[in-house]
Amino acid sequence: MPRLDPADIGRPLSVGEVAQRSGVAVSALHFYEARGLIHSVRNEGNQRRYARDVLRRVAVIKVAQRIGISLEDIGAALAALPEGRTPNARDWTRLSKNWQQELDARIAHLQALRDQLDDCIGCGCLSLGACKLRNPLDSLSEEGPGPRRILSE
Known part of the structure; x- marks a missing residue:
């Protein structure tokens, strides 16, 4: 990849440039924008243009998704950041600490x-020999549908 010309530092990025730099498909960027996770402006030709701080926001989204954080929770976290400012190390520390408890619970569940x-x-199949002991008379069905022993913990 060619080295960035210092004169280009303030130049907004096209959606293709953001996709290339972030490793995220153009369609995903459009999706993120529709969900309010990132923002663009339109140029004279009605093409999307992104400030460079969108690269850091997309990186936060990618990492958070990778560890299983929902887009809804990611959106809430990003909404708490000041608009127009690149998320910094302190922001990331705060976001990641908020997610650690959720991750610890998910790890324990897994x-x-x-x-x-x-x-x-606890599926209620009553076809396994052990079910007479583990789920007599399909008593777990009173707790709801599906695999009750695993879903309830």
């Missing part, structure tokens, strides 16, 4: 799920 994979899932 570990419990892993440890229970060879046990009854």
